[in-house]
Amino acid sequence: MKVLFLFETPLPDFTTHPALPEELLVMAALPQVTAIHALSPAALISGSTSLPTQLQIPFKLHQHRFSWPVGAIFYYLTWLGLLFFGRRLCRRYHFDLIQAESPHLSGLAALLLTRRYRLPFITEYRVNYPALLNFRYGPIIGGWLTLVFHTFSLFVFSRSALVAANSATLASWLKHRHPHLRVAYYHPGIKPPPITPLVSSRRNLDFLGRLHPDKGPDLFLQLISLHQTWFRAHRCHFRLAGIGPLYPQLIQYCQVHQLTDLVTFVGYVDRWTFLSQTYLLINTTLVSPALEMALIEAAALGIPSVAFGSKSMPETVISGQTGFLVPVYNLDRLFAHCRQLLTDPQLYLRFSEAAKIHAQDYTFAGQVKKLQAIYKVVYA
Template sequence: MRIAMMVKGCVCTPAPADIIYSPMQLATQLARVWAGRGHHLDFYGPVGSEVPGARVIDCGVPPLVTDKDEFTEALTDPGLASDNILALWDARLAQEMFLRAGRGEYDVLYFHHPEVPLPFLAHHPGVPVVSSVYDSPLPPLLTQAIGMFASPQHRLVAISAAQRHADPNLTFAATIPGGVDTADFAPDPAAPPGRHLLFAGRLVPEKGVGDAIEVARLTGHELRLVGPWYSNSSYFADEIAPHLGDQVRYLGPLSLAELRAELRTRPRALLMPSRHESFGLIIIEALACGVPVIGLRRGAIPEIVIDGQTGFLVEDVDEMVAAVHRLPTIDSDACRADAVRRFSLDGMADAYEALFRQVGSA
């Protein structure tokens, strides 16, 4: 197949290490798999993007973002928002994708943000388009816009059943969970069992960082925090920094390779006190490394963690503390086996290939 793919026009792929941006991670990994299977991949991104296995087409678009602070500023800058600059950067790349598809150069266009292709659909009715939806619930006006531009050739993909439930007004062609390279994310058999707990994600209130810190305090375990914090918010300085020390350590916004190395140190568990997760790629990365997961029974976490087998599903901090004490009952080999069986990168690539063929022949 001939596949054209795009994430965003404002930031290079791969994303800077201090930006947690799962769509880019999945895009680069899928490109590598599909290229290895003989498919032709064109990746559309700003100047400086590099995607192994794909030809990068940048249309001369310069990146607007090079780190997490610029990313935050770009999303909140009234000048960029009022002039639709971010959308125009996306549109320049998407326009080229549709023009080339109209000339028969591609079998399918694949977008990692569903709003990007919307303005072009009516002008290219013969071009098959697939868009992954990563966030849920979507903002009501975005849901309305997707309905306004609805087209038979635009198929939406959900990443979990919880996401479909959160966005009942959207029509999804498939549900395809995220996948992880289980050869890359694997336990280190030489590493001794760790005694520490791990939190990995954006250091923002909705991710439940404060709850993870409280669990560490109540259990006496060391907690390592991984992820970016944002200079336009006082949350890190007010709610996290005062707790840092010997028991709670901040490792910074690690690169993917550094995160993988941290998972291979065999943490006792990954804590997921997030209020809502549409999926949670870090969960399957941890499980693939044999690390059990303790998470709230919210969002998509119950679709990934098997309670009592690959971790524990809980309702609050007290139950999370109790689950930490029950961790010796979890078999790390079972954690990895389930991740390999249900959440491999190859399985994810297979599911998208099947959908691409379906929409291409419709």
């Protein structure tokens, strides 16, 4: 089976960049999948319309990228590029299935391509879009955009062979909202390498994610600044792993608030190596995701987490058992739970053991089986 996967966001060069989209690795693990072709824009300002260059890499993966202008307007027109270059690829490779990263951009291109070439397509649903739109545009404009998004998404969903959510939470929500749809879920899963957590007298409280406004790294630093006296007295250190547009602003904040001895920016690093030195993971994502893979990766190593969220999201933390979830922006409760885990070794140990057990529900092998079941439904 040959699959065309459409991405509206730019992908790194698979031949030089280690961060492959991990859902492609799940697909590549299926024996019936003989080839996966990933089509995406490249973040280049260019009007070139030449056919993207095919890049050969291991694991049956083939990459195709096309030049596309940057900017918000052009981002929402990405479906045109996916449609144009996708037609060329469909004629050349004769795919058996198309998968789309989202319902609103790549999903539209997938719908039009499958109509033309009579193929089934799967639409993925990975983001808590209502929360994201409200965060970015406010409740009034965000509410209107959410209505438009749901209307358009339903149009694409109803024509998909199946809707693949990235979590049990989103799958349940979709089934409740649209009971007539075929809905299942899978995600990249976790495959921890044989790493032994490092023992150190200094306890690292860490942030792992993009340095982007919706990830809340500025609130992570505010937490440190507000309670730096206590953290210093308890030999705590803080690390931020990730890159993004807020980096200069965050560096300046540390300098102004005299946090440079408490905080280290490590940039882009191997996640597992980074987590092997983590004592407690703090997640300040402002748009509560249903799935936050960094939290379950930490759990696999027995690292509890304290995160912004609600009772059900993110599902990768069981509040009160593997970590704590606190309301967004509530830095007082965030600190209170961090202090609780830092000063109660028995509680930390209990959470650590529960986290390892919880992580067993998110294994890579388990997600391969879920995706295999999805393909069986599509071709039943």
